[in-house]
Amino acid sequence: METRRLIVFMVISVAILFGWQKFEESRRPPKPAVVANQTANTSASKPAEMSAADSAQLKSSGRLKVTTDVLQLEIDAQGGDIRQVALLKHGDVTDPKKPVTLLQDVKDRTYIAQTGLFADGMPNLPGPRTLFKLPGNEVKLPQGQDSVTVRLEAPELGGLKIAKLLTFKRGSYVIDVDYEITNGSTMPVTMSSYYRLLRDGQAPVGDPKMLYTFTGPAVYTEQKKFQKLEFSDIDKDKARDKYVASCDNGWIGIVQHYFTAVWLPASAKTPAESCDGKTELRYDIKKVGNLYSVGVIRDVAAIAPGQTFKTGVPLFVGPIETAMVAKLAPGLELTKDYGIFKVIASPLFWLLEKLHGLVGNWGWAIILLTVVVKAILYPLSAASYRSMAQMKAMAPRLERLKEQFGDDRQKFHQAMMELYKTEKINPLGGCLPMLLQMPIFMALYWVLVAAVELRHAPFMGWIIDLSATDPYFVWPLLLAGSMVVQTYMSPQPTDPMQAKMQRIMPIAFSVMFFFMPVGLVLYWLVNNLLTIAQQKFVEHQVEQAKKAAHA
Template sequence: MDDQNKNLLLATALSFAVILVWFVMFPPAEQPATDPNAAVTAEATTPVADTTAETAAAVATAVTVEDAPRLTIETPRVSGSISTTGGRIDTLALKDYRETQEEGSDIVSMLAPQGSANPYYTLFGWAPGQGLSIDQVPGANTQWSVAGNQTLTPETPVTLVWDNGNGLTFRREMAIDENYMFSIAQSVENTSAATVSLAPYGVIARHGEPQDAKNFFILHEGLIAMADGELSEQSYGDATDFAVNQREGARAEVTQVEEAGWVGFTDHYWMATLIPEAGFKSVMKYDERRDIYQTETVQPTQTLAPGATITAATQLFAGAKEWETIRAYENNAGVAGFIDSIDWGWFFFFTKPIFWLLHTLNAMIGNMGWAIIGLTVVIKLLVFPLAYKSYASMAKMKELQPQMEELKKAAGDDRQKMQQGMMELYKKEKVNPAAGCLPILIQIPIFFSLYKVIFVTLELRHAPWAGWITDLSAPDPSSILNLFGLLAFTPPEPGSLLAIISLGVMPILLGISMWLQQKLNPAPTDPTQQMIFAWMPWVFMFMLGGFASGLVLYWITNNMITFTQQYLIMRSHGYKPDVFGNIKSSFKRKEKAKE
């Protein structure tokens, strides 16, 4: 086995092994069947808050929100409503996004009230301190009055008012911008003769784990928080385990945020987070008894003297994780670390610049598929110096082949002598035998970073390329089983056994491109190597057949550029690859094997 084939086999085998571990050993977990009509317990909790004595325990209160009057939320990008029971924002739909690409598909719904199949809502209020009891501050069951405007728009905020009957008047003004950011200003006026203390809070509550959660190891879904530059993540399973393990003590993970931070829930493409003013307690917890996941912000306790008014401000982001929108909130609105709400993964130093370049190319070209092809070209240009040295070394190895054969004959069975002779030859001719595998090895982190980008970023969701490829984040929908649409036969759904052989056009092109790349060099003489090399393109074709078509498009483009680069570099060094001859010889070997 010559060194070139050793390097190629080693690098390809390593790629195969890594992909196999990631996508065969760790498939997405199957979701248990759930009954969407099952009864939902109408309960909510108040937050953990500072008091003058001690931190208050969570208190459950029964609420009814279905029949309460509502305020309408209506902007160019979202629609929803606010219940006057608790003043909660509990219905919200994203007008720019639909559940599927089918005509007439429902608009994506984010928040849902209690009494629905999957309650997910926000609460705001004040935790009682010195001089106050729980019924003297607004909570989840408070019936608010509306002062003035009944519809929340970017131009018209709404105001809720509640008088506790003991000299305290609470007001809550809510505003929304043109995207997904709510601003909530809570104020309290003290007309009594007593000094009191109280702490403002915000809550996002989610009843049960979302039915559409992917539970895929490459993607974080669940509770998420940023505290003074440190990102914390809890999956739903982690939060559940934490609660179970802490039954005898506190069931909340509490973090003191000194400067800036936020906390909430993140889904695959959507997110709801609370962003208070500087200095607050961030809470992530799971209520095992009620099956409620909850994130909270508790701001410092304030003292309210007679005749005085205090105000606390909090922002709520509830919407799509659009890179440009989130980055603008971070850069222009001071939401520290907000871009990290997108799950860039451990290799963020690859995924962030790769997505930035992809996004920039898409803005210039106007098509994400062509942007992926452009990204591939740029990456190949960046690594071209390394590739040139590698391919030049491979070409030089070809030139040294006669001398290497002579060394093997002279050494006979003395392997140590042969290796010493090879090393002297490499040193003399300034050849690095390991250089041949570098172009393939460098593709491994790039490949996985691009896979991460395509899988987690919203911008690839339902992004079309050309022809039948209408969603680059999904597998190629064509199928060889129905002759790519010529037969009146619906191919099997992804996840079924037959789906493995239901290859689309792009996976087949991927296999062909890998096969052609192999034909730049003659097949190895060793029969075992011949078999491995013969099967490898087609094994990869089946393995990657269910991957996102955007990733397959990248790999096809990369293979074709690599083929062209390697062919031209080898020609420039005096070696003319006989591609057609190598193809013919591979078929001749098969004919001999049959005989």
């Protein structure tokens, strides 16, 4: 009976899990036919829209390579765009020895960071078509130095001298992107700046096939909090109502499994750029050609003749490590997507992180987390185990009833229910505790799926990546073995077909874990082993209580 309850619990859990995944997958747009290197220029005639009526090829006019201790970038002279970002501390999904590349513009993929200035009557302000002067071919963060700034010079325009400054800091995935504007004319100038990400709609390389993960734009404002937007909603022009377009706080970017690129305009606010209570930021998400434009506009305060003014927005390009991103901006930790289970998942990950701080290994941290959660839920689990022990004790009497009534199933079931009533046994008594545990299981599932901290994290032996499957299937086989043990610990159903199904189902169910990350398999295996131990303990208690009652 206990095994049947366990199977029901697991089947319902997996049904909800994969049902939710299929629902989310159904909302994904079909993969677009990507036209390589296509984007749009910002239109000076429509500054508020950060849009363009015409499209321009992403031309390349020379590259500057920038290397820090955590980032390796390529900046193109054309527009001063950030065309490639590799994360040196995180291995590629196909070759962990190579850094994972987040931003790139290659043959079939486009994902870049682009910025510019615009103003009415000033069509030649620096933008995607501007050819900047690069300071060389390569810049490295010097040893012993905390930061390095790259200065890109734009052609002088009517007395305006404009430079694009990119500052990189040691140990940081945040890039300060600023414009330095010197007004050498005789008239004050007013303009706006924009900062956007341009991306195709394809899923990232190596996106897990068995697991649903979100890829798409995300916006956070104090008014609507964290909002994810499907590419399909942008295609249908249904995205604008889902986020606050004008405010003075928040951030905007694109998230994917484990990583994100986000513009952080609110953290760059300065008194000189305040708008006296007026809206300062305008968020804008749209499709431009075959690419998606996700960005923010901020107005530049009037620059008087002879004045030099600096404006900018930081760009975060990196892993969604909770402790790190939570310090950068309010709500940025929500890019680690726990779905509807975030209320439970967030404290569970907090605990997992604390345990990792104690043991220094994510595999052992998962084991300790499972032990802690299992201990907390023990009062609920014990109710199921006691119910199982009572049912197990009834097995011989049920077998005699079956022999007594033969093929008369109606009389057999009536007699069985009378027996349960006499012995004060609720055959469904263990189901509610298991159902109450289901949200915990689901939350733990999403914690382990979403945690970039487990990516390429070793455990022991051949397990060098807890976010990948076991290449030799040893841990899934151990899990299958634990399920078989649980089957034989449970009372056998009186119906032969049910008994056969009870033996087969755990093995069949365990097959899905052959394609799951090792971290999840490890959690479920330890959970099963603890369940077996707790079950034996409760059975012993019930047996001792029965002996004491008959003494």
